[in-house]
Amino acid sequence: MDKIDIEKIRNDFPILKKKINDEKLIYLDNAATVQMPKEVLTACDTFYHDAYSNVHRSSHTLAIKATQIYETVRKKVQKFINAADTSEIIFTSGCTASLNLVALSWGESFISAGDEIVITAMEHHSNLIPWQQLALRKKAKLKFIELTPDGRLDMNDAAQKITSKTKLVAAVHVSNVLGVINPIKKLASLAHKVGAIMVVDGAQAVGHIPIDVQQLEADFYAFSGHKMLAPTGVGVLYGRKYLLEKMTPVMYGGEMIEHVSRFTSSWAEIPFKFEAGTPNIAGVRGLGAAIDYLNKISFQTITEYEQELTDCALNALKKITALTIYGPLTSKERLPIFSFNLDKIHAHDLATILDAEGVEVRAGHHCAEPLMTDLGVIATVRASFYIYNTEKDIDILVEAIEKAKDFFNHGN
Template sequence: MMNAEKLRRDFPILFQEVNDEPLIYLDNAATTQKPKQVLEALAHYYETDNANVHRGVHTLAERATKDYEAAREKVRQFIHAKETAEILFTRGTTTSLNWVAKSFVDAFVKEGDEIVISYMEHHSNIIPWQQLAKKKRAILKYIQITEDGFLDLEDAKKQITEKTAIVSIAHVSNVLGVINPIDELVTLAHAKGAVMVVDGAQAVPHMPVDVQQLDVDFYAFSGHKMCGPTGIGVLYGKREWLEQMEPVEFGGEMIDFVHLQDSTWKELPWKFEAGTPNIAGAIALGSAIDYLTAIGLEAIHQYEAELVDYCLPKLKAIDGLTVYGPQNSEDHTGVIAFNLEGLHPHDVATALDMEGVAVRAGHHCAQPLLTYLNVPATARASFYFYNTKDDADRLIEAILATKEFFKNGAI
């Protein structure tokens, strides 16, 4: 059984006071905290192995290259890809999705083709497709959401047609806290000859993911949302598609040979990684994967479900509080978006911060979704495995104190 109290000791940042209150960090959907093992991996690289990869033959360069490529293998195992050639290091989910839109999809989408996404997508899984649709005169379509906050599969069957070239959907919503049925969407997309792209930023840190079992064509995620550092991410792509893609960036490291008027590219995956990569970030991501694997992704998933099962009913019992997305804890991930009647989410988040409770407030880079829900913004609490039921209680207490303050002017 997972021991959250023990695990949280690995996270130095959690043991501080904010506004004279113990920090309760509930903004994990935005970014997660880093365990000391990951921080030590970053420091170790810079203190002992700092050198460029793939280029030098001296000892430091060879050690850096070995650890960098070892991290790629850890990613492959973590998401169960077939081979390391299918694992590309990027800056994060946003970069990964842009690479697919700019390089792969741009090459074969033509005027009149359809690109299908949903109303619950993060901006990073909307804007690249908007730009592509404008450039190619393609048609961007949205799958609707049911009244209880789920992706509408019946509407998906209508939106995905013989003209659909791309279907791109979030595995887990960063606002509604739902896990989308990627396997069913893959079946729908492939039946129409479409390519399936998945934004896995909110899924990979919280649950087991097997890209081969899902049969997705592309899968993107970020290191900083899974206990790794910022500035490092992953794009998984099936070899058959990556072979057809042209690099998005050009320069050193990704070339095979440079002639005066033309150049040739390295083999996968290096043809996509131009210049000096985020070596320290990749190595530290590998350390984060080691850390999460030792805990167990299934254990993390089950523990977060227990936290939500504990917290969600308490939130819903607060008079004037609205929870968005599924109303049953079994259908909810650790992401819970809510509003307090009569209060702007920014005021709520500011008041909670005065109590030491860190939550998110705003549109969460999902403005089409909030427009669809007919709200300008929400507050959002998001849990991870180092959070506890005591953290959930502190959240409830802080919300009740906030209500009292805005009602009577005192906390």
């Protein structure tokens, strides 16, 4: 395996050279959005300079070039997640849009009163509210798989909750709060045994671990570009062909039709029937460049390095007295996303002090309010790492937390 060349990687990310509040930028908000390498910035810029046009409409040279670029990325995404066919790749505006599409289309058609939808207690609102609202509309029952005390999915509970009434199981692949990697294949097999479908929120997994939707046995897999080195406003919904073919569109307009008359319309083939309107073409180009960049480094290198960062950060954070860490305290089946609170100090106050030191973290409920309630808190601070972060960043984070601790103690 190639050892990661961290200096070379850091040089690829121009923003990392910036100063924040006169301090070196330590960017630890990667679970919100990761930074983009020069390759991705250049790819988007070049598209705007050399090929900017609409797709699947006009027949002039520039439009053909734009369409080729767009469809080349669809093929790249198919390979990247090992989908069986390019028609299974739908470009969306992001993970939220992808999950809502499944709920509004598959859910509206195939969930009925009395059916059960099973999700987990660690879902981001994007993979909770679409199912909650679907259940309310359809008079279906929403059930939650609970967590073990160390913040992992309780698979015994999963086996109890998934029953012959279950029609859909939806789970996050990697928790944006706890960092835990969920056993999706095992969940999918429980779901399939009872004839339910498996929907996966891959927002925090893609770009960190290799994704093989066929091996995972996912029926739908949703993710966002901006959490895997691509720009905001572009994402993907993978869906099995036979399911997508049975589904009706939820957005209507240009691009998604076969024929339209005054009073009736028919739909284009998949994936186009789900891509109404002009898509984020430059964003899609950026997504393609992001995939190339990740493949160049290789997932073996990325996962090994993230494992090292996880071990190192857990060791360092565990030594801070009065710090409560939420989620598993070992690096097994876990990514470097750490949520914590410092005794009696509000998460936002701690994040403000860290920001003054140039350490950019997020404080809040992380769009997972029900999980916060289960943890008995209203907010946490979250430090999340990516391939350009270093062990030095961990040292600086720890120093900044210790500084905050002193500051608040002095204030008492």
